[in-house]
Amino acid sequence: MSSNVVAKVLAIAIALGLSGCAVVEAQRKAEEAKKQEFVHRVDIAHIWVTTGVPPAGKPFTVLGDLKYTEPFTPEAIDESQIKEKLKKIAYEKWPDTIDGIIKENQEVSADGSTVTVTGQAIQYESSVDREALHHLGS
Numbered sequence: 001m002s003s004n005v006v007a008k009v010l011a012i013a014i015a016l017g018l019s020g021c022a023v024v025e026a027q028r029k030a031e032e033a034k035k036q037e038f039v040h041r042v043d044i045a046h047i048w049v050t051t052g053v054p055p056a057g058k059p060f061t062v063l064g065d066l067k068y069t070e071p072f073t074p075e076a077i078d079e080s081q082i083k084e085k086l087k088k089i090a091y092e093k094w095p096d097t098i099d100g101i102i103k104e105n106q107e108v109s110a111d112g113s114t115v116t117v118t119g120q121a122i123q124y125e126s127s128v129d130r131e132a133l134h135h136l137g138s
Contacts, residue, residue, distance in 0.1 A: 044087050046099070047090060047091065047098055048100045049100070049104050049119070051104050053103065054100060054124075058124060060099070060122045060125060061123050062121070063090075063120075063121040063123055064121055065118065065119075066086055066089055066090055066093075066101060066117075066119045066120065067118045067119075068086075068089060068117055069115065069116040071114055071115075072113055076115045077106060077108075082104070082117055085117070086104060086117065087101070090119075090121045097123040099124045100121075101119040101121055103118070103120050105118050105119065
């Protein structure tokens with residue numbers, strides 16, 4: 001074989017090897033993104049919302065108060081919409097610690113134009129459930 005042919009074959013082999021590495025790297029990144037999306041969904045689903053307080057005997061810490069106000073619409077007073085919005089706000093503030101939202105409350109303004117929703121974000125002293133849920137997708 002001439003050195004010219006060997007160089008061409010070698011160049012093709014290197015190009016194929018590099019493109020193969022790129023494909024593997026892209027697959028690895030896609031898999032990691034999929035895992036992170038799963039963890040995010042689990043974290044949001046893990047947060048529970050109640051108008052009351054946590055069960056007795058389960059120690060917790062109050063992370064902080066939550067509050068938002070928006071124009072009055074049928075969606076603004078829809079309980080599922082309220083829960084999802086509170087979960088999103090709480091998760092943005094305390095992504096690694098939020099377990100629940102207690103004392104959820106809604107108030108419509110005197111003129112009926114706005115709805116204000118409040119609650120308290122909490123973390124249980126033992127958040128073993130969250131860690132266990134993270135390993136479900138592994």
